[in-house]
Amino acid sequence: MSDKRIQVMIVDDSPLVRQVIAQALVRETGIEVMGTAADPLFAMDKLRRSWPDVIILDIEMTRMNGLSFLRKLMAERPTPVIICSSPAATGSETLMQALAAGAVSIINRPKFGLKGFLEDAANDIIAAIRAAARTRVALPGQPLATAHPAASTRLPTLERMTRNSADAILSAGNATVPRTADKVIAIGTSTGGTQALEAVLTRLPPTIAGIVIVQHMPEQFTAMFAERLNSLCTIEVREGRNNDRVMPGRALIAPGGRHMLLKRNGAQYYIEVLDGPLVNRHKPSVDVLFRSVARFAGGNAIGVIMTGMGDDGARGLKEMKDAGAATIAQDEASCVVFGMPREAIKLGAADRVLPLQQIPAALIEIFNRREV
Incomplete structure (x- = not known):
């Protein structure tokens, strides 16, 4: 364990x-805190002297x-960046562009009552x-930068708290x-x-099986x-709505702030979107989706767990495998954070461990094989 801050x-x-x-x-x-700056130009001047682990x-x-x-940083020296901004002031589209440009997470702050919000959200910011x-x-297509040695430090208290399982x-x-x-x-992923x-x-081609996805993301x-x-x-591809059909050539993404489950009515699959407590500190939760897929699709399913911090989805992927589903975990070298896939692999939940670029071909191959 590194002692470096x-x-x-x-x-x-x-x-x-x-x-x-x-x-x-x-x-x-x-x-x-190695430094603060009132704008990016002041920041760039300070970065010439020393470089942070997180911005x-x-x-x-x-x-x-x-x-x-952010785009300049990612092009010149990829660095973990947390966006702390107000959607009302900035616009959700701009924040989405920040995620696409390589930001690892977003903290939504209000336009008003800022001091109280930041004080209340201190633990979330630290986590x-x-x-x-x-x-x-x-950036997409570039090799991943090596994580800072501090990456080996223990998870913060927030990460070790008692939490709800998919049973909730x-x-x-x-x-x-x-x-x-x-x-x-069924695909589950988080950071990255x-x-x-x-x-x-x-x-993926339009003939591929129906896809249900949980990506940890604000609503x-x-x-x-x-x-x-x-x-x-x-x-x-669209955000899932309650009772949406799961059908070939369609991917449904769980809405932020709601759990999404796969259900079946006779020969037809559909989704249920519902509120409820956090599961593994998340809503939507990958474990909730994967458990429902194991229950209602069984051996007709393919499960994929990709980059993300923590272990949400690991137990659910094991349940899918035990129910007869084919299962894939993204490999460490291609993950932004090798948390969720690592935990799934440790549980024996993954039939295959593959680099990100090989996962689409594997899905097509498994789908075609199971169609025979």
């Missing part, structure tokens, strides 16, 4: 934001906006910093025998998943994320 730079044109976040981090063991970045700033700065320090980032939404039970030959692909999903879904972004993927893919 995570070096953080805060780039925000609000003195209040810089002050409150810095004060919260000063009290945190293992994290050090907290606002989007709307003077002289250079945060999105342009996001620790998670970011464990990520490896790069759907009790464990034996798989039912599907009265259909239709196949279902926006790029990983694009890499997979854009390479303001899933619909826009689905729209962006839909514009890039030959398959249909």
